[in-house]
Amino acid sequence: MKERLQKILSHAGVSSRRAAEEIILAGRVAVNGVVVSELGAKADPDHDTITVDGKRIGTDSARVYLVLYKPAGYMTTLKDPQGRPLVTDLLKGIRERVYPVGRLDYNTEGVLLLTNDGEWANALAHPRHEVDKEYHVRVQGRVSPVQIQRLTAGVELEDGMTAPAQVRLVRESDNNTWLSITIHEGRYRQVRRMCEAVGLSVVRLKRARYGFLGLEGLSTGKYRFLTPEEAERLRQSSGGEKTVPVPAPAPEKRREQKASGKNHDGKRAFAGKRAGESAPVPGKNRGGRRQS
Numbered sequence: 070m071k072e073r074l075q076k077i078l079s080h081a082g083v084s085s086r087r088a089a090e091e092i093i094l095a096g097r098v099a100v101n102g103v104v105v106s107e108l109g110a111k112a113d114p115d116h117d118t119i120t121v122d123g124k125r126i127g128t129d130s131a132r133v134y135l136v137l138y139k140p141a142g143y144m145t146t147l148k149d150p151q152g153r154p155l156v157t158d159l160l161k162g163i164r165e166r167v168y169p170v171g172r173l174d175y176n177t178e179g180v181l182l183l184t185n186d187g188e189w190a191n192a193l194a195h196p197r198h199e200v201d202k203e204y205h206v207r208v209q210g211r212v213s214p215v216q217i218q219r220l221t222a223g224v225e226l227e228d229g230m231t232a233p234a235q236v237r238l239v240r241e242s243d244n245n246t247w248l249s250i251t252i253h254e255g256r257y258r259q260v261r262r263m264c265e266a267v268g269l270s271v272v273r274l275k276r277a278r279y280g281f282l283g284l285e286g287l288s289t290g291k292y293r294f295l296t297p298e299e300a301e302r303l304r305q306s307s308g309g310e311k312t313v314p315v316p317a318p319a320p321e322k323r324r325e326q327k328a329s330g331k332n333h334d335g336k337r338a339f340a341g342k343r344a345g346e347s348a349p350v351p352g353k354n355r356g357g358r359r360q361s
């Protein structure tokens with residue numbers, strides 16, 4: 070979330086708010102490499118690189134990494150003008166301001182990552198970084214080998230051809246067919262549009278896997294903290310630079326969470342900090358149209 074620079078500087082322990090104004094007016098502050106010397110200027114401490122005299126300021130936010138089993142009927146935006154339920158409503162025990170990594174449609178369910186680590190989120194959601202996402206799709210009626218072949222090869226959408234996908238017929242009944250579709254792109258409503266393009270009508274869509282990460286141990290509406298190893302593995306699979314440390318030992322057993330923000334032993338599995346940052350103070354975080 071964007072905040073006034075003087076507030077960010079004072080929260081980061083650089084100076085008092087009054088003194089921070091002097092520092093800003095003196096042209097000593099840069100946001101993402103651009104000097105900012107107006108007092109009204111805002112930045113997002115979780116996304117922007119803020120420097121004073123060329124040195125990056127520390128943030129006191131613990132970095133948190135979550136996987137939520139998103140139910141259908143929830144928005145992945147942080148507000149909704151129509152007042153529909155938000156995925157963040159399911160995270161009542163999380164004090165840090167986390168936000169979804171990419172988007173899932175209102176009616177799509179399944180794996181949704183959330184974090185307050187902007188670099189990690191950007192690395193995963195970046196179109197260049199091709200993390201596989203597997204979707205389980207129920208469509209109306211039967212699916213022909215030609216339709217499967219077209220989905221596999223790539224189909225023409227309004228915004229261009231889709232990359233080749235892995236498509237598997239999982240099960241069929243008289244009325245429905247279940248497909249597994251694995252893609253690495255993250256275009257808006259991509260799976261639904263791919264299916265429509267080959268004449269299939271999607272009845273239900275669930276993201277079953279994001280990279281190696283599935284929904285094991287979670288039921289709909291519940292979440293858990295990622296272990297440091299999981300967060301790091303995801304970062305590596307996205308090709309991002311190493312930022313996720315391996316500090317807090319994960320509890321031996323991880324259980325699903327609901328609104329408590331704690332694991333079965335009452336501790337967080339992982340609320341780490343990035344290498345080079347000052348020690349995290351839990352609870353003090355201040356905190357596109359791609360889907361990923």
Ligand code: URA
Nearest residue numbers: 174177258259260261
């Ligand atoms: N593809 C879609 O069509 N919708 C989603 O929510 C995710 C991928």
